[in-house]
Every structure is written in structure tokens, then in C-alpha cells.
Amino acid sequence: MQLFYTPDINPTHPQYFLNEEESKHAIRVMRLEKGDVVKLVDGRGGLYAASILDAHPKRTILQINSVIPEFNKRNHYLHIAIAPTKNIERTEWFLEKATEIGIDEVSLFICQRSERKEAKVERLNKIITSAIKQSIKAYHPILNEPVTFNQLLAKPFNGQKFIAHCDKGEKMSLKSGLSANGSYLILIGPEGDFTPAEINEALNNNFKAITLGESRLRTETAALEACFEVNFLNRLG
Amino acid sequence: MQLFYTPDINPTHPQYFLNEEESKHAIRVMRLEKGDVVKLVDGRGGLYAASILDAHPKRTILQINSVIPEFNKRNHYLHIAIAPTKNIERTEWFLEKATEIGIDEVSLFICQRSERKEAKVERLNKIITSAIKQSIKAYHPILNEPVTFNQLLAKPFNGQKFIAHCDKGEKMSLKSGLSANGSYLILIGPEGDFTPAEINEALNNNFKAITLGESRLRTETAALEACFEVNFLNRLG
Numbered sequence: 001m002q003l004f005y006t007p008d009i010n011p012t013h014p015q016y017f018l019n020e021e022e023s024k025h026a027i028r029v030m031r032l033e034k035g036d037v038v039k040l041v042d043g044r045g046g047l048y049a050a051s052i053l054d055a056h057p058k059r060t061i062l063q064i065n066s067v068i069p070e071f072n073k074r075n076h077y078l079h080i081a082i083a084p085t086k087n088i089e090r091t092e093w094f095l096e097k098a099t100e101i102g103i104d105e106v107s108l109f110i111c112q113r114s115e116r117k118e119a120k121v122e123r124l125n126k127i128i129t130s131a132i133k134q135s136i137k138a139y140h141p142i143l144n145e146p147v148t149f150n151q152l153l154a155k156p157f158n159g160q161k162f163i164a165h166c167d168k169g170e171k172m173s174l175k176s177g178l179s180a181n182g183s184y185l186i187l188i189g190p191e192g193d194f195t196p197a198e199i200n201e202a203l204n205n206n207f208k209a210i211t212l213g214e215s216r217l218r219t220e221t222a223a224l225e226a227c228f229e230v231n232f233l234n235r236l237g
Numbered sequence: 238m239q240l241f242y243t244p245d246i247n248p249t250h251p252q253y254f255l256n257e258e259e260s261k262h263a264i265r266v267m268r269l270e271k272g273d274v275v276k277l278v279d280g281r282g283g284l285y286a287a288s289i290l291d292a293h294p295k296r297t298i299l300q301i302n303s304v305i306p307e308f309n310k311r312n313h314y315l316h317i318a319i320a321p322t323k324n325i326e327r328t329e330w331f332l333e334k335a336t337e338i339g340i341d342e343v344s345l346f347i348c349q350r351s352e353r354k355e356a357k358v359e360r361l362n363k364i365i366t367s368a369i370k371q372s373i374k375a376y377h378p379i380l381n382e383p384v385t386f387n388q389l390l391a392k393p394f395n396g397q398k399f400i401a402h403c404d405k406g407e408k409m410s411l412k413s414g415l416s417a418n419g420s421y422l423i424l425i426g427p428e429g430d431f432t433p434a435e436i437n438e439a440l441n442n443n444f445k446a447i448t449l450g451e452s453r454l455r456t457e458t459a460a461l462e463a464c465f466e467v468n469f470l471n472r473l474g
Contacts, residue, residue, distance in 0.1 A: 072451060100453075100455065101450075101458065134453075134455070135454065175469075175472075213338075213472055214309065215372055216371075216372045216373055217337050217338070218337065218371070221334055221338065224461075228465040229469065231450070232412075232466065235410075
């Protein structure tokens with residue numbers, strides 16, 4: 001089943017025109033023909049069933065047959081803020097895997113020990129988009145432009161706030177500290193971890209320190225572990 | 238702290254000689270000097286503290302100062318059997334991440350819908366070794382040579398046996414079906430999943446069908462999800 005990401009779709013309009021790139025992919029690569037059925041997601045929860053009305057290789061016309069709103073709507077809101085890894089590929093696979101497992105928003109931040117001071121959001125967002133197509137997600141996770149650690153802390157967030165770090169100090173597990181069906185913001189530090197000053201700054205901003213288990217995890221593994229734990233703890237049955 | 242993987246170490250011997258490659262790495266690359274402290278793991282649970290007695294660039298001599306047996310011994314035994322992915326890099330990162338999070342044994346198997354019919358265990362094992370060094374694991378996960386699906390089922394296994402598949406049929410979650418502190422064998426199928434015949438074959442061999450949640454996961458993500466869940470369910474606190 002071919003799935004397209006079509007954020008510009010109008011739910012009230014009975015037809016949709018694939019852009020030139022998607023049309024070429026559908027007709028020339030996938031060899032789809034008139035009458036073939038495809039699916040569309042708008043990234044805001046809408047899953048559309050459509051069929052090809054005109055198999056035009058540059059301007060394919062689709063007939064919208066049905067719409068499912070809030071498809072697989074999640075029972076919680078997960079926002080993970082991660083310091084981009086020195087090797088950006090590690091951040092890329094975190095984004096791919098987190099999208100598959102389930103995440104709503106990702107923020108990138110630069111802190112004192114960040115070896116990488118920038119990240120190309122456009123490229124990273126393409127990885128998220130291909131992951132939602134692969135795993136049939138109707139909601140497209142939000143990816144925010146990099147900010148400094150202090151700018152991140154200054155952002156308002158209505159929900160539980162956690163910081164995962166490897167330094168000393170009292171920590172709770174998500175298993176014991178997470179309230180089900182809530183909104184969560186979890187900070188994951190860079191290679192080399194947060195500085196003690198940054199940890200204090202977060203604690204002073206009502207973040208709770210958490211542990212992700214006894215294993216020493218890489219930045220991107222810790223972020224995925226947090227994503228897994230939050231989804232698992234909110235899973236029914 | 239420099240850590241070396243030294244499976245041939247003799248716990249009763251007060252000294253250890255790094256091989257030529259490790260000696261070069263220690264002395265020429267890491268610039269370690271006489272008296273510097275390093276750590277060694279034997280892959281069987283032993284964590285050794287040692288200091289450099291002779292900083293020879295080809296035959297470094299270490300003085301063993303102390304040994305911790307069964308370092309971070311796990312409270313369960315996890316054996317995941319996975320059909321190698323078409324793009325072997327995806328299997329490689331599963332091995333790296335599973336080693337970080339915690340796994341004891343990995344089997345590779347080829348089944349009917351496997352697009353990849355072979356896998357180079359020596360290369361894959363190197364990835365596991367570098368992951369145990371990075372995450373300071375004293376136990377080296379076992380990686381078995383690829384076998385056919387039927388050969389895998391024929392292997393004796395003393396513990397709970399699960400098969401994760403996306404086909405219809407009754408399934409349980411690990412949360413509901415897993416007995417804590419046990420031994421587990423979990424089968425993860427290839428892109429395209431197991432065939433119904435293979436699933437029946439497994440069920441007839443006392444494997445229980447499990448679900449890893451509602452998301453459609455790639456082979457390597459499903460394997461990592463299973464690894465996450467087993468470790469999480471066995472984690473104290």
C-alpha cells in the first residue's frame with residue numbers, strides 16, 4: 001500500500017493533486033494506474049483512502065474516498081529535547097526510531113559540553129517524514145530549530161518535566177515518577193553529559209532528575225530508552 | 238578511563254600482556270604511560286583494574302591490581318533471534334544498541350521471506366565488542382552463526398519462548414506474559430514478516446505469540462523494542 005504525506009490536503013475537497021515529485025514516484029516508479037488505491041496522511045491525524053483518477057506522471061489526480069480523523073491518536077504527549085550528537089547520524093536514527101515507536105515533539109539544544117553546535121532541521125525533518133510513511137503514522141512529529149540550553153528551559157511547558165543525567169544526586173525512575181496519559185518533556189544531554197550547573201538550573205526550573213537504568217547509554221540510546229519507557233508506561237495491557 | 242576487552246586473561250596471573258594492536262593503541266594513540274590505570278573485561282563477567290608496568294608500544298605489560306567477578310551480572314537471560322535485515326547496517330545498530338541496553342545472546346536465522354541469506358558473524362561480533370567497551374560491560378553477548386528457521390526451532394532452549402509477528406491471531410504482551418528473572422528466547426522476523434506456516438511451526442514448538450505494541454516497526458526496531466521491554470520488566474524500581 002503506497003502512502004503519501006500530504007500536509008496541504010483540504011479535507012473538504014473531494015480531489016487531491018500529487019505534486020510533480022510524488023506524481024513521478026507514483027506513476028513512473030510505483031507504476032500505479034488509474035483506479036489503484038493509495039493512502040494519504042496529513043500529519044495532523046488524518047488518514048485518507050484515495051484512488052487514482054488520472055495517472056498523470058507530473059500531476060496525478062486522486063479521488064478522496066474516505067477520511068479517518070485522529071488515526072491512532074496517542075494517549076499522551078511526549079516531547080524529547082536532545083543535544084545533537086557529534087556524529088549527526090546517531091541523532092538521525094534516534095529520530096527515525098522514535099517516530100516508529102511514538103513521539104510528538106523533538107527539540108534540539110546546544111549546551112556547554114555540546115561538541116556539535118548546529119543541526120540542519122530540514123534534513124532531519126525529512127527523516128521523520130520518511131519514518132511516518134514507513135510506519136503509517138497520521139501525526140507528523142514536530143521538530144524544533146536548535147536553541148541554547150537556557151532558551152530551552154525558558155520555554156513554557158505544561159506537563160511533567162524530567163532531566164536524564166549521569167551525575168550524582170537523587171533520581172527517580174520514570175516507572176515510579178510518571179503520571180499516565182500526561183504530557184512530558186524529557187531532557188537528554190550531549191556526549192559528556194550536562195554540567196552540574198546545567199543540572200541545577202534544570203532542577204531550579206522544576207525538572208525532576210531521572211535515571212534510565214544502570215547501563216551507560218550513548219546520547220541517542222538514552223533518548224530512545226526514554227521514548228520507549230514513556231510509550232510502554234502509557235500502553236494499555 | 239581506557240577499557241580493553243581481554244577474553245584470554247588468566248585471573249590467577251598477576252600480569253597481562255596487551256597484544257601488538259592494543260599495545261600500539263594504548264601507548265601510541267592513547268599516550269598511556271607507566272603507572273597509568275586501565276580497566277580490562279574478560280567478557281565472562283570479570284572486570285579488572287590494572288596499571289601499566291611497561292609502556293612497550295608492541296608488548297605493553299599490565300599489572301593486575303584487582304578483580305571484580307560477575308560485574309553487573311544481569312538478573313535474567315535474554316536471547317533474541319533475528320532474521321538479518323536486507324541492509325545489514327540495520328542489524329549492526331540493533332547489535333550495538335542491544336549490547337548497550339542489555340542482552341546475553343543473539344541468533345541469526347534465515348527464513349522463507351528473508352531477503353538476506355547470509356551474515357558475516359565476525360564483522361558483527363566486532364560491533365558487539367566495541368559496544369561492550371563503550372558501555373563498560375563485563376559480559377560479552379554471544380553471537381551465533383546463521384541457521385535456518387527450522388534449525389533454530391530445533392535448538393533446545395530452557396525458558397520462555399516467544400515469537401513476535403504482525404499476522405492475525407491471538408497474542409499476548411510481554412508485560413502480561415513474561416515471568417521476571419527468567420530466561421527468554423524471542424524470535425523477530427524479516428522484512429515481510431514470518432509466513433503463516435512458520436508462525437504455526439513456532440506455536441507448535443511452544444513459542445507464544447506476542448505483540449510489541451500498535452506501531453508498525455521495522456525488523457531491527459522490533460528487536461530493540463523486545464530488548465527494551467525485557468530489560469525494563471526485569472528492572473528493579
